[in-house]
């Protein structure tokens with residue numbers, strides 16, 4: 001049996017504390033096979049009915065990357081228009097993607113039409129397909145940090161546009177667009193907290209006791 005000791009648990013806790021959503025990347029490329037290795041780890045994640053509904057698209061083509069960046073720019077401008085006053089001014093200062101700098105781009109989808117898992121667990125809660133993919137992204141995020149690789153999740157995008165740009169099946173639901181690379185800096189505090197947009201709250205605030 002594999003056992004984990006206190007030292008491992010302490011390191012694991014540190015991994016959770018020091019995992020960040022990264023928007024500022026160094027220019028150096030990722031080592032060969034790094035993204036494939038992260039995808040392999042992500043595939044060890046739990047999934048409803050063992051359906052493994054995650055689908056990964058590595059995006060290396062310059063024209064497709066440019067189209068994604070253009071979509072982000074348009075969506076981010078729309079998002080800014082949803083705020084006013086001081087909140088709008090603050091939003092405008094935020095850096096909300098590392099799409100321009102990140103050496104790795106990875107789009108993640110949930111295959112809503114796959115028969116893998118034979119529908120187990122999905123009859124009353126079809127959304128568990130998407131939950132499974134989010135679990136895989138989280139695993140990848142942590143596994144990357146363990147290799148000092150940073151990941152930034154970009155959701156300020158138009159899913160329909162992503163489908164067209166990446167030419168993926170209609171039955172795939174867009175879940176995440178990930179920027180991957182080495183971070184410019186490490187920090188134990190979310191960037192949105194450093195920018196005074198929001199602060200991390202403690203577990204008590206989100207826990208009901210019945």
Ligand SMILES: Cc1cc2c(cc1C)N(C[C@H](O)[C@H](O)[C@H](O)COP(=O)(O)O)c1[nH]c(=O)[nH]c(=O)c1N2
Nearest residue numbers: 019020021023095096097153154155156190191192
């Ligand atoms: C589903 C989802 C979607 C997004 C994010 C996360 C998740 C889970 N986050 C990252 C988010 O801002 C970040 O996780 C929190 O601010 C907490 O920071 P740390 O991840 O702890 O560094 C994120 N960040 C960003 O700069 N642009 C984005 O579009 C998104 N979108």
